[in-house]
Amino acid sequence: MKELLGLPIDASAHGPELDSLTVIVHWLMLVLFVGWGLYFLYTLFRFRQSRNPVANYHGTKSKISTYGEVAVAIVEIVLIVGFAVPLWSQRVDDFPDEKDATVIRVVAEQFAWNAHYAGKDGIFGRTDIKLVTAENPLGIDREDPDAKDDIFTINNLNFPVNKPVIIYLSSKDVIHSFGLPLFRVKQDAIPGERIPLWFIPTMTSDEIRESMTWEMSTSDTVRYQNLAVMDNYIGTDSTVLASKRDFLTQETMDLLKQTGIESIKVSMDVPTEIACAQLCGLGHFRMRGSVNSMTQQGFDEWLEVEASYLQQ
Ligand SMILES: [Cu+2]
Structure with missing residues (x-):
């Protein structure tokens, strides 16, 4: 599930707990989505017009949906009281010196x-x-x-x-x-x-940059300005084509391709950012x-x- 959510690399001590809570919540949502969806289809079939030509004003006697709702409420309470509140309290109460x-x-x-x-x-x-x-x-x-x-x-x-x-x-x-x-x-x-x-x-920015490193084909176009070369690339006549931590430019890419290098290691030059998460203007x-x-x-x-x- 964690891979499916595409969560970014975690570089903090409290991150793993937060991530596992996110994963658990998504499991619950998946079960609810599938469960209630199937229940909805069942009711469409069970209460179809051909089987129930006349409206029934007393409704169904079955308690199944009530039990289901109580079970969901219990799971949600466990998630809030058992996981979310302790995590939150660490963030707002247990301040370090x-x-x-x-x-x-x-x-x-x-x-x-x-x-x-x-x-x-x-x-x-x-x-x-x-x-x-x-x-x-x-x-x-x-x-x-x-x-x-x-x-x-x-x-x-x-x-x-x-x-x-x-x-x-x-x-x-x-x-x-x-x-x-x-x-x-x-x-x-x-x-x-x-x-x-x-x-x-x-994790230091250097460690994060290393762990984010991926292979990029030298036939690709360089679309971003903030990519860094993550290895040293030497030409046949031992000229340096690109050194580790150089910015990756289209010129470098073309040069590397001409030399017969098919793919190179790249990463984000600045892998960690402060991003404003509020539409502020x-x-x-x-x-x-x-x-x-x-x-x-x-x-x-x-x-x-x-x-x-x-x-x-
Ligand atoms: Cu802002």
Whole structure:
């Protein structure tokens, strides 16, 4: 069933439980669809006009459909109380300690995702709506000592794997929805509200990219700009035709084909995205950002680089 649903790769710790709940719900729906469908056909046949020429005003005495409904209700209660509520409670009640987590403020706007990191001191500096400009989309008050080392990114979210990520989500304008499909996260961003959410990423973007890799025929047309070559391809005269992580272009494809290479390994260059899951305006389609899930070391290095920009 899971294969049938076409669920994307799971890169979060709570994902497998969520996926199995999705699978169970779909099994229930399949049984209901087939069961009630057959029952409907049966009643059409059983109560056909030739067998029942005169209307019966007392109805059927059989209790079968009642039993069926009670059974369905019991299964649904078990699903809600036994599976859905415990899962939900983990998400909203069992928040990890901020000390052990990567804490990020995410502020949605038409049509971008702004991410705010506390920097070295671990304290978010003051922000003020009056300070919001195109260069300072979060309105960070650099006069505030706590804000001096704060880092922000636009349409780019970075976090390390294997420890909790806590996100405080809000919106500047309309309702958006913060969706990280591979991390099984989706939460509405609502103006005037600061909504916390958390998850534990378990795969780095590199690992996800590797696991998504597929074979592509060099006779195919390159229709997407965000494909990456996933192997090194060397020509007969040992010139490099394409290196791993190069963007795949039509020129590269043609070159590879001419050299006699029939198929190549490709993957998504940015396999993980933030997607706005709420129709939030005309530019909704472009409200997406890249997600870099990294090793702790990679994340620390990234923070160093970002911090060095602040010095300038
Ligand atoms: Cu949006």
